[in-house]
Amino acid sequence: MATLFRAIRHNGKAAAGLLILIFFLVLAAVPDLIAPGNPATITNDVSLGISGQHWLGTTGFGQDILVQVVHGARPALLIAVVSGLLATVLSVLVGVSAAYLGGIWDDVLNLFTDVVLVIPTLPLVVVIAGYFSHHSITVMIIALVVTGWSFGARQLRVQALSLRNRDFLEAARVRGERRSYIIMFELLPNMTSLIVANFLGAALYSILTASGLEFLGLGDVNSYDWGTMLYWAQNQSALQTGGYVWAAVPGLCIALLGTAFALLNNAFDEISNPALRPVRRLRVAS
Template identity: 40%
Template sequence: MTAVPARRREGLYFAIRNGKLLAGLAVLVPLLLLAAAAPLIGGQDPNAYVAAPASPPSAQSWFGTTMFGQDVFSQFVYGLRSTFVVGALGGGLAAIIGMTIGFTAGYRGGLVDEVLNMLTNIVLVLPALAVLLIVNAYLGVRSVGVQALFIGLTSWPWAARAIRAQTFSLRSRDFVDLARLSGVRTWKIIAREIAPNMNSYLFMTFILLFGGSILIAASLDFIGLGPSQGISLGLMLNNAARWSALHLGMWWWFIPPGAGITAIVGALYVMNVGLDEVFNPRLREL
């Protein structure tokens, strides 16, 4: 009973001393707080025309204004919120699907494993962009939720494969055999015996899915397949490119969203490397 708290204390000890993890958090947390406070510091409508068009950064408009007089800072903070939301929803949904299929296939094996593995391979080779173009033609209004749903439904296969492999190696352990012989149901064995031994791996998988969802959403936004309402960092880049901000020297329009996406995804991946060092004793730096 004392082994789990001891491992937690050991993990916390190395976590607060891991430079990569702390550096990632130092970048991610302020951006997350900025996104949470968007209505307080960015006004109620990020697309409102509030100042002179194409104005450079100033005391009145910290990040300047767009070609139409919209405040870039207001759009940036609201764009951060959309970015975190689509990352959390898309990454979370992909993690849930990947874990469900990975655990089931890895533990049950046999025909169940073959069927789920075939499903995984089908989704893995599915041309996601082509499917989105078709779906986009039939959707009158696109939202962050719909975008996150699509990302979650198409980005889980690699996670399912990785979790299946881990589950396959754990299902033959003595403690799993003992639970099976005791008559414990399958889902309880997975939840109580297998999953707890993969907590660190599952957490790092979610972080990777979170960052991947943000990159996919930004790419879709940039090519014009993002939400038709609201604002996001990818849509800011799309608008800046559409109205020739680079050629006009309006660097304040496209640098903040580009830097925001890079900072969030970069921080997540640096954190993931740090967490790998924390959870893997062979990689720890004493």
Template identity: 35%
Template sequence: MTATDATPVAERTPGRGRLVLRRFLRRGSALTGLVVVVLLYAMAFSYPLFSPWDHAVPDYLAFLAPPGGSHWFGTTKIGEDVFAQVMRGMQKSLTIGLLVGLLSTSLAAVVGAAAGYFGGWVDRVLMWLVDLLLVLPSFLVVAVASPAFRGESWLVFVLLLAGFSWMITARIVRGMTLTLREREYVKAARFMGQGPFRVIAKHILPNMASLLIIDATLTVGAAVLAETGLSFFGFGVRPPDVSLGTLIASGTESAMTYPWLFYFPAGFLVVFVLAVNLVGDGLRDALDPAAAGRERAKKAEKGERA
């Protein structure tokens, strides 16, 4: 075969990235989830362009007004526009979820890969730290620590959430690293004089990218729920700022009498978490088609037994 004959074949062979994208686009639910997430982010940050109200500016002529007119989602008991507050709350909650997902997954990748690659006392120290954090009740620790940072930036809250979200993933990354460090291409890289951190960054972490991407996606939804729960109990975002958690907490007592105060922020929270989980499922199937095939086979087997 000549070089001219081999060129079209190489051009027709799609790369891994293109294959993953093609598999992801075939999942209608995952694509729908991605579109919903993008739309929610776009709405949350662009609402001042089309909303006549600010989240902190009350309308003194409309107290507890139902949805309609210029107040699309109604108003609160002091005349604040619920639509503007929900959009502002989504800004905070979605940003917190995204940052926690990125920080948590990055920390898990670094700690797990370092423990598995270096072994010895590095492995023992890092895994002791992981075990210690796993036995601590993270919700209570964050709840107790949050008042100490009252008035500080909400980024401190992000660090607290991320600090208790990475341990299980780090253990998984360590186990995969113990296997990958014995592969021929890793040994060849070490033989060629590449440093340990370069080997980890270039040859080990890229081979577990599917795990890390899926973990980051799912951690975003979990972080939003954690922020909502902590804010519900008064440990998260502080007034006068708002998040979905604070809006749900303030609207709970009026869920039956003035339902728009509760159901609009709660509904957007449910939609966002569901959309993120759909994206995570789609990425899992796109990056690991064998796992998706096994899952479908199990479902088919259960259907036959039923």
């Protein structure tokens, strides 16, 4: 762990992505300390600009934009992290099991992965989220997991196939270790970098897709997060009536959180891939 943090500290992309992510984690952890108040509270100050009382102004309904933005960080991160984690777990279960077990298991699980891969993702997630939109965040997470695991499973299967016949795994088989032990304690630790990259990619997909669905009104429009803020800003023609902050700030937060996951994903690949590090050092030296 110490080696990982040391590597992140010396990688500009990783450090920038981690700082952005920590900023939003703080917002999600203690929103009442940063912007106390209820995001649903309606005041008499309708469509107010930036002021000392309302630092980012108010919405067309009289709600404080700063309070909504800060309190919206928690559901956004919850969707990204939980969806990314569950999709990654499913990818590991399907992809690694198929590669290591081989035979009929590989054929069946690989066929299942291929079928999910060829299904158009956007229409499927729109149908799921739209049909069950009244169930809010739970169904949103399920929809994102169902549509977001297959690509990672294919990547993990390929990596596991390349490791399946390595000497250290053969040695574990000769010792008489169980298949579950070999997968958990011999195979998966050697795939850590790819699993982490898979999680970061799934989290990025989740936050962008969830925000897009909420913007279209396919989430719970009565909740308060960045996607629904964009929905209500568009619904009330905020850009046409001068409410630029109402539309711009939640959009900027979504973009920054997505950038954090993307930077960490790219940087982690550079950190964990031995083929990239010498090339980059040679370029710097020249």
